[in-house]
Amino acid sequence: MSDQxxxxxxxxxxxxxxxxxxxxxxxxxxxxxxxLLLPPPPAHTVTxxxxxxxxxxxxxxxxxxxxxxxxxxxELPDIRLPGTDGVVHNLADWKGRPLVVNFWATWxxxxxxxxxxxxxxxxxxxxxxxxxxxxxxxxPDEVRKYARAHAIDYPVLxxxxxxxxxxxAFGMETVLxxxxxxxxxxxxxALKIGELHQDEAELILDRVRxxxxxxxxxxxxxxxxxDGVRRLRTAHVAE
Numbered sequence: 001m002s003d004q005x006x007x008x009x010x011x012x013x014x015x016x017x018x019x020x021x022x023x024x025x026x027x028x029x030x031x032x033x034x035x036l037l038l039p040p041p042p043a044h045t046v047t048x049x050x051x052x053x054x055x056x057x058x059x060x061x062x063x064x065x066x067x068x069x070x071x072x073x074x075e076l077p078d079i080r081l082p083g084t085d086g087v088v089h090n091l092a093d094w095k096g097r098p099l100v101v102n103f104w105a106t107w108x109x110x111x112x113x114x115x116x117x118x119x120x121x122x123x124x125x126x127x128x129x130x131x132x133x134x135x136x137x138x139x140p141d142e143v144r145k146y147a148r149a150h151a152i153d154y155p156v157l158x159x160x161x162x163x164x165x166x167x168x169a170f171g172m173e174t175v176l177x178x179x180x181x182x183x184x185x186x187x188x189x190a191l192k193i194g195e196l197h198q199d200e201a202e203l204i205l206d207r208v209r210x211x212x213x214x215x216x217x218x219x220x221x222x223x224x225x226x227d228g229v230r231r232l233r234t235a236h237v238a239e
Contacts, residue, residue, distance in 0.1 A: 072171050073169070073170065073171065075187055076091045076101070076186045076188060077166075077169035078090065078169075079166045079169055080162070081158060081163070082140075082158050083155055083156060084156045084158065091186075092186065095185070095186045096184050097129045097184055098131070098181075098182065098183055098205070098208050098212060099130075099133060099181070099184075100121070100132045100133070100181055100205075101135060101179065102114065102132060102177060102178075102196075103135050103137060103163075103172075103176055103178050103179070104134055104135070104177045105136060105137050105138040106138050107138070110195035111176055111177040113195060114179075115152060117197075117201065118134070119151075119152070119153060121205065122153070129184075130205065131154065133155050133156075133157065134152065134154060134155070134156040135166055136159060137159045137164065137166075137176065138158070138163075140158045140160055143156060143158050172191075177195060178192060179191070181204050181205070181208055182208075183211045183212050183218075184212050187218060189208050189218065189225070190207075190225050192204070197232075200232060203225060203229065203232065204225055207224055207225050208221070
């Protein structure tokens with residue numbers, strides 16, 4: 001699919017809005033039950049500023065209708081959190097590499113099911129220099145213990161305090177899991193809400209690879225991801 005010209009300043013947000021709507025609809029039934037169960041963060045929690053969406057319109061939905069799609073930032077926000085290694089990391093530390101930022105918690109069953117897939121993706125796409133960064137909205141001791149027990153070999157950041165602000169920085173509520181896909185320039189390509197499945201991950205990461213190679217622009221990649229996710233969802237329902 002060829003590119004049809006440069007996007008206007010309003011188009012990046014519109015493309016992300018449409019894509020987020022599709023990926024929100026593809027989430028497994030019942031994932032909203034996995035709302036954050038942690039107590040409110042203490043008063044000294046660091047707030048991460050939310051990057052305003054470009055040209056964002058007001059979004060309203062009927063009271064009984066589905067939730068509105070998130071207002072996804074165009075680029076990865078400035079998030080700084082401590083890792084399991086005790087060092088404070090910024091998402092910008094991985095700029096120059098395609099990135100999957102996975103929000104999870106040790107008590108979240110679909111989050112736990114994703115971990116083997118995330119480890120495999122990182123291993124299988126080493127030629128692309130793909131990095132997975134987990135952001136655990138959970139207690140530090142629980143995260144470190146779980147990461148050791150399950151041999152998580154990608155960076156894990158701990159958001160027992162700043163995690164809520166990190167979630168908000170992506171325009172999200174405290175529902176888990178969700179995964180953000182970014183190209184090597186730090187531009188958000190897609191945001192998948194709910195458990196990530198292998199066919200979805202491969203579809204999105206193949207488009208990210210083509211964006212990084214200059215074969216696709218972001219609008220075209222997002223359109224292909226939207227169409228592809230719809231097809232996958234239809235196929236899954238038919239199984």
